[in-house]
Amino acid sequence: MSQSEPTITLENTEGRTTRPSVAPRIRQDQRAQRVFFVITLLPVFLIVVVTIALFVRAWPILQAFPLTDLLFGTIWKPSEKMFGFGPFILGTLWVTVVGVGVAVPPCLLAAIYLAEYAHASTRSFTKPILDLLAAIPPVVYGVWGLLAIVPFVEDMLAPLAKRWLGGVPFLAVNQPTGFSILSGGIVLAVMIAPLVISVVYEIFLTVPNDLRHASLAVGSTQWQTIRNVVLPQVMPGIVAAVVLGASRAFGETIAVLIVVGNVPQVPTSIFDSAYPLPALIANNYGDMMSIPLYDSALMGAALVLLVVILIFNILSTLVLQRMLRRKWA
Amino acid sequence: MDTHIQVKNLNVYYGKQQALKNVNIEIPKKQITVIMGPSGCGKTTLLKSFNRFLELTDGTQITGEVLVDGQNIYDREVDVTEVRKTVGLLAQRPSPLPMSIYDNVVYGMHIHKMKKDRREYKAAVRHYLEIAGLWDEVGKRLHDPATGLSIGQQQRLCLARGLAVEPEIILGDEPTSALDPISSQNIEARLLDLKQQYTTVIVTHTLRQAKRLADHVIYMYMGEVIEAGPAKEVFTNPKHERTRQYLEGLF
Numbered sequence: 001m002s003q004s005e006p007t008i009t010l011e012n013t014e015g016r017t018t019r020p021s022v023a024p025r026i027r028q029d030q031r032a033q034r035v036f037f038v039i040t041l042l043p044v045f046l047i048v049v050v051t052i053a054l055f056v057r058a059w060p061i062l063q064a065f066p067l068t069d070l071l072f073g074t075i076w077k078p079s080e081k082m083f084g085f086g087p088f089i090l091g092t093l094w095v096t097v098v099g100v101g102v103a104v105p106p107c108l109l110a111a112i113y114l115a116e117y118a119h120a121s122t123r124s125f126t127k128p129i130l131d132l133l134a135a136i137p138p139v140v141y142g143v144w145g146l147l148a149i150v151p152f153v154e155d156m157l158a159p160l161a162k163r164w165l166g167g168v169p170f171l172a173v174n175q176p177t178g179f180s181i182l183s184g185g186i187v188l189a190v191m192i193a194p195l196v197i198s199v200v201y202e203i204f205l206t207v208p209n210d211l212r213h214a215s216l217a218v219g220s221t222q223w224q225t226i227r228n229v230v231l232p233q234v235m236p237g238i239v240a241a242v243v244l245g246a247s248r249a250f251g252e253t254i255a256v257l258i259v260v261g262n263v264p265q266v267p268t269s270i271f272d273s274a275y276p277l278p279a280l281i282a283n284n285y286g287d288m289m290s291i292p293l294y295d296s297a298l299m300g301a302a303l304v305l306l307v308v309i310l311i312f313n314i315l316s317t318l319v320l321q322r323m324l325r326r327k328w329a
Numbered sequence: 330m331d332t333h334i335q336v337k338n339l340n341v342y343y344g345k346q347q348a349l350k351n352v353n354i355e356i357p358k359k360q361i362t363v364i365m366g367p368s369g370c371g372k373t374t375l376l377k378s379f380n381r382f383l384e385l386t387d388g389t390q391i392t393g394e395v396l397v398d399g400q401n402i403y404d405r406e407v408d409v410t411e412v413r414k415t416v417g418l419l420a421q422r423p424s425p426l427p428m429s430i431y432d433n434v435v436y437g438m439h440i441h442k443m444k445k446d447r448r449e450y451k452a453a454v455r456h457y458l459e460i461a462g463l464w465d466e467v468g469k470r471l472h473d474p475a476t477g478l479s480i481g482q483q484q485r486l487c488l489a490r491g492l493a494v495e496p497e498i499i500l501g502d503e504p505t506s507a508l509d510p511i512s513s514q515n516i517e518a519r520l521l522d523l524k525q526q527y528t529t530v531i532v533t534h535t536l537r538q539a540k541r542l543a544d545h546v547i548y549m550y551m552g553e554v555i556e557a558g559p560a561k562e563v564f565t566n567p568k569h570e571r572t573r574q575y576l577e578g579l580f
Contacts, residue, residue: 120387210424214487217380218437218494219414228436229426 051306058300061293070300076264083297085304087264091181091274092305094267095256098185099192099249104242107196114197115204116226127198134194142258145187150259153186154178158271172269179261182270187255192245199244199320203237204230206323240319247312251305253278277305333358333498333528334379339393341374341383348374350552352393356545361520361529363539363560366549366575372532375549376500379530380416381409397498414441417491419504423483425475426490430467433475433486434458437494453493461489462519481512488519499523501531505538517542536576540564548572 022030061070061083073084110130114123154177162173207230215225261273262283285298334356341349349371356362364372374383381402383389394401402412414437426433434454437443444450454471458464463485467478475486484504491499501520505513520529520542533539539546543560548569556563556572567573 208424210420210422211426213382213385213418213420214424214426214490215436216385217382217413217418217420218440218491219410219412220437220440221410224440228440233427 054299054303058303061296061300074266078291078294087266088275088277088280092276094181094274095184095276096246096249098181098270099188100246102185103189103192107193111197111200115201130194138255141187141191142255145259149183149186150178153183170269173271179273180271181274184256184260188249192248196241196245199241203234207233236319237323240316243312243316247309251309253282277301331358335396337394342390344388348552352554354554354557358528360544361524361542362545363543364532364547365539370549371552373502376502376532380413380418414494415496416498417496419501421503422507423487425483429472430475431471434489434493457489457493461485481508498528503532
């Protein structure tokens, strides 16, 4: 062996020197890297597999009825072969819109406060507490909603609305209980708040301080600076954060299910009961499976849910990634 | 000498670290005062004490007084936005706001509602862009985004934006350090033009720039003012050993 042969060519004793071979140690490293890569890719496969599986299982009902009948049909009577998802889709939309509507204004203000006004010391104890809210199990929120929010809506908000807001659309009180879209929305609002606040907060941090200083230097107040300079910069990110919050709200099951009443009707007011899609699946899957097409219909509902959430998530993630990357640009 | 800014017993701490140690100086009216000294000596801290920018950093503590026209700007009842309107700042890196050239200049005037109608604002924008020596280059594209300008043009735009709120004092925190030589010259020329009307305070780390601009010099070292006085005296006959060493380029 000549002197130019480096010592790492253990594999190379046969004399084929055209391609310097790699030490086992390094090959092992490369092999491990490939294994990690595959493991990292697994979630992607999982999403694809779940989507396909749902699609296959939902296929019978998709064949039995036209898609428009399923999505816009308003009658759900599986025993009579009526599978209208309409009330459930509308129920989900109502609860999500109310939840996001209740959550966004205070979340925005909280995020602005944390990012723009708060002292480092205030931030260091407020932020972890907010994040802690995200760690509370949904079922606990559900029970809290049942014990606190449902009576609050029933005894306080509904009578108030009945007295003062009688003619206002979407605010009519048509039922005696507090199991309602509003209760579901309030519980959801509290649940998505930590997510929305922390994403919006991160987005605010991407705005360089130079811009704030440029505005402050001509004698604008902090609020004028935020409104005129910072907010226009972060708008797309705020929209994305709200969409992300909405997709979380859209899929939330147990906490909503406990307080929303679960009546398969087309809601006309936030004081009506509703029956969101996730609750439909959670309540019924496993029961009454002898009814033909029932299983397939629930899978169809799951498919609708999954597709909507995927679209929301992908869109908001794309926007947020672009904005957060800008921080380092 | 007519004093515009007077600093009395000023101490500044960032957390536990003391950035300014018992500073007492006077800044003359309608002249250019240059603050020089090695990096980390507290030049920028001193400068930013004049428009109350120090308090934008968490954990800053300030004791002492900064009197502008005899009024301590750190007094409780003083409106910080009025201070910053009176004391304009030209930052180290040009920082055009993410809006059009026109909107950049008009920004501060809108904030303070300084003009009556659109026509007056338009005239003012032209006026200040001319003063900043930028009108000929951008007059025909006022509504283009300011970020599309060259970095030298951006700094002149920032100058126009600062002047538009009618300050009496202009602060410059190494305002040419990010610029190419020609743009730097351009900014220096503006500052010399403007010194008849404004009290100007410039931080610089280049001695040659200090010599070109200064009427009055403050030399700082390790958070202390070592020497302050008329430029001619300080440059030709420094009283203090450290100043002499710095001027000779020994450190």
